Amino acid sequence: MRSVWFSFNDVSPFSGIQGFVGLDNFVEVVSDPGFGMLVRNTLAWTVGAVLLQLLLGLAGAHLLNARFPLRGVYRGLAMIPWATPSVLVALMWIWILDPNHGVLNAALQGLGILDRPFAFLSDSATALPTLIAVDVWQGVPLFAVMILAALQGVSPELREAASMDGCGPVGVFRHVVLPAILPTILITTLLRLIWTANYVDLVLIMTGGGPGTSSTTLSLESYVTAYKSMNFGGGAAYAVLQAAALSVLVVLYIRLTGKANRR
Numbered sequence: 346m347r348s349v350w351f352s353f354n355d356v357s358p359f360s361g362i363q364g365f366v367g368l369d370n371f372v373e374v375v376s377d378p379g380f381g382m383l384v385r386n387t388l389a390w391t392v393g394a395v396l397l398q399l400l401l402g403l404a405g406a407h408l409l410n411a412r413f414p415l416r417g418v419y420r421g422l423a424m425i426p427w428a429t430p431s432v433l434v435a436l437m438w439i440w441i442l443d444p445n446h447g448v449l450n451a452a453l454q455g456l457g458i459l460d461r462p463f464a465f466l467s468d469s470a471t472a473l474p475t476l477i478a479v480d481v482w483q484g485v486p487l488f489a490v491m492i493l494a495a496l497q498g499v500s501p502e503l504r505e506a507a508s509m510d511g512c513g514p515v516g517v518f519r520h521v522v523l524p525a526i527l528p529t530i531l532i533t534t535l536l537r538l539i540w541t542a543n544y545v546d547l548v549l550i551m552t553g554g555g556p557g558t559s560s561t562t563l564s565l566e567s568y569v570t571a572y573k574s575m576n577f578g579g580g581a582a583y584a585v586l587q588a589a590a591l592s593v594l595v596v597l598y599i600r601l602t603g604k605a606n607r608r
Contacts, residue, residue: 402488
């Protein structure tokens, strides 16, 4: 609520609230020429990352659900990216992606894919996609483990009955497995959308929103406006606008979890 109140005021970090300005902060934010790019970046960052995490997590869950030697060990190792602190993930990938000494450029040049080093984080065309790829690497284990838990609750008898009725692997997944794991997928996806939209650490450390504003999201712009430009009112306005948009997802999440708890 403090952020909401700040968004309607002129706030100085040194002398506090200077006066009530009404909707001026919101008008200034929305009328900024770069606001449209911030919205597009935020949508691309949030939807793109979560969609890829869902698809790869679904595939990973099926792999981890299969029977193979040392399955428990691999299930534990799969959680390492998710369990690694975000700051450490960002620093690790900065080193991997370094155009001069990074292992990724060395590998791509060794395979003949690149003829010279490429600065993935310094190019406006690749900075945001690269950040999305790193976030996908870190977030896939969450989807994989959540969906794996749901898969283990699917009755083997139902799968066998569907197979005996003539359903192939795709038919069994569509008519038996998917309806059983769909609530878990929806709840995890909504929760991850909310988290990713508010995720600042990775972007701030790896690119700082650059080059220019090519990888700046609304949550990062809120932080930069408040703590670097010292415009707490404007920063709060960005945060309130994003919170208003995310409130739809929050309501959906609460409704879905409520239904799951009543079952």
